Amino acid sequence: SNRKMLVLGGDGIGPEVVKEVLRVVDWMAKKRSVSFDLQEGLVGGAAYDKHGTPLTDETLADAVDSDAVLFGAVGGTQYDDLPFEVKPERGLLRLRKEMDLFANLRPAMVFDAMADASSLKRDLVSGLDIMILRELTGGVYFGQPRGIDDLPDGTKKGYDTQVYTTPEIERIGRVAFDLARKRDGRVTSVEKANVMMSGVLWREVMTNLHKAEGEGVVLDHMYADNCAMQLVRNPKQFDVIVTDNLFGDILSDCAAMLTGSLGMLPSASLGAVDEVTGKRHALYEPVHGSAPDIAGKGIANPIAEMLSFAMALRYSFDMGEEADMLEQAIQNVLKSGLRTADIMQDGMARVSTTVMTDSLLKE
Numbered sequence: 001s002n003r004k005m006l007v008l009g010g011d012g013i014g015p016e017v018v019k020e021v022l023r024v025v026d027w028m029a030k031k032r033s034v035s036f037d038l039q040e041g042l043v044g045g046a047a048y049d050k051h052g053t054p055l056t057d058e059t060l061a062d063a064v065d066s067d068a069v070l071f072g073a074v075g076g077t078q079y080d081d082l083p084f085e086v087k088p089e090r091g092l093l094r095l096r097k098e099m100d101l102f103a104n105l106r107p108a109m110v111f112d113a114m115a116d117a118s119s120l121k122r123d124l125v126s127g128l129d130i131m132i133l134r135e136l137t138g139g140v141y142f143g144q145p146r147g148i149d150d151l152p153d154g155t156k157k158g159y160d161t162q163v164y165t166t167p168e169i170e171r172i173g174r175v176a177f178d179l180a181r182k183r184d185g186r187v188t189s190v191e192k193a194n195v196m197m198s199g200v201l202w203r204e205v206m207t208n209l210h211k212a213e214g215e216g217v218v219l220d221h222m223y224a225d226n227c228a229m230q231l232v233r234n235p236k237q238f239d240v241i242v243t244d245n246l247f248g249d250i251l252s253d254c255a256a257m258l259t260g261s262l263g264m265l266p267s268a269s270l271g272a273v274d275e276v277t278g279k280r281h282a283l284y285e286p287v288h289g290s291a292p293d294i295a296g297k298g299i300a301n302p303i304a305e306m307l308s309f310a311m312a313l314r315y316s317f318d319m320g321e322e323a324d325m326l327e328q329a330i331q332n333v334l335k336s337g338l339r340t341a342d343i344m345q346d347g348m349a350r351v352s353t354t355v356m357t358d359s360l361l362k363e
């Protein structure tokens with residue numbers, strides 16, 4: 001088949017939840033005659049243990065060559081003392097950089113059956129469906145110069161540089177407008193133009209891009225600190241929020257907690273459109289990490305990885321119908337009262353990772 005998917009389970013519960021998605025892939029081949037060209041590889045600590053590096057050049061080449069990478073999670077306490085360059089996280093960062101995955105999509109949605117799991121009032125979050133779009137390859141996490149320098153008086157200074165160029169802002173803006181057109185048609189662009197020059201440019205470029213290419217989309221602007229407050233005060237006011245790397249890191253974690261369940265949050269990272277093939281590099285992964293505290297116990301919640309796969313179906317394989325089907329099955333299973341330990345509520349039935357998937361397949 002021409003649906004090339006590279007599967008990188010990684011460490012801890014990563015391989016456990018990825019395995020459950022592969023059961024869905026099997027089901028699709030058997031019941032829907034939809035097949036994928038699957039390849040599996042190692043990343044993170046698992047790759048370090050075998051090859052001495054968290055990402056081999058071969059695996060990177062496979063990733064670049066695939067239509068989508070399905071990623072689990074990396075990291076573990078046994079790797080905490082490794083040198084910086086071979087830490088498990090470096091494998092993921094290198095993938096993001098080399099695949100030029102500049103657009104990080106983090107939906108925050110609340111399934112009806114889960115509205116009580118949020119720490120916020122039920123009516124504030126029930127039916128919530130917002131998308132945080134974070135610029136992922138630029139900004140203060142990469143800008144030069146950066147470092148820690150010794151000063152003549154014996155003290156030190158640590159510094160980073162926030163940099164954004166016009167093309168970097170335009171390409172993330174285009175993704176925001178595209179997404180909004182498939183949703184409620186609203187984009188909120190978030191920066192701090194009141195105190196940062198990169199923010200002044202960000203706002204100016206977004207405004208111009210909207211005039212030129214923003215048909216059918218309503219654009220407004222918000223300062224990042226206000227956005228943090230509004231996300232907690234009235235999250236349903238938003239549709240798509242587009243912002244830089246640093247603010248996006250923080251705001252997406254904030255939005256994640258509106259839903260109250262880390263084990264249910266998917267994400268996608270998209271790259272530029274290849275001018276020859278017309279395809280985008282893409283990597284799909286849950287928001288959660290490798291959860292060493294529960295690894296190997298068979299109790300991890302597979303839903304975040306399932307929803308990440310649903311995003312792959314929608315954005316990389318043009319299989320929106322199958323994506324809807326998978327999401328609906330998840331909705332139904334939750335409605336029927338099944339819960340993994342992390343999302344357990346009163347009166348619900350506690351199930352293992354595999355039983356959760358059994359029920360999903362039945363639905």
Ligand code: NAI
Binds near residue numbers: 342
């Ligand atoms: P974590 O997300 O792995 O775990 C936080 C808490 O949530 C833990 O109590 C864990 O048991 C629970 N949890 C997370 N996912 C779950 C799931 N699917 N089902 C049930 N419970 C779940 O974050 P933490 O503990 O800060 O980091 C653990 C390791 O993961 C570290 O090595 C960290 O560097 C790495 N990490 C990797 C990420 C990635 O690969 N993208 C992202 C975040 C952390």
Ligand code: MG
Binds near residue numbers: 249250253
């Ligand atoms: Mg974060």
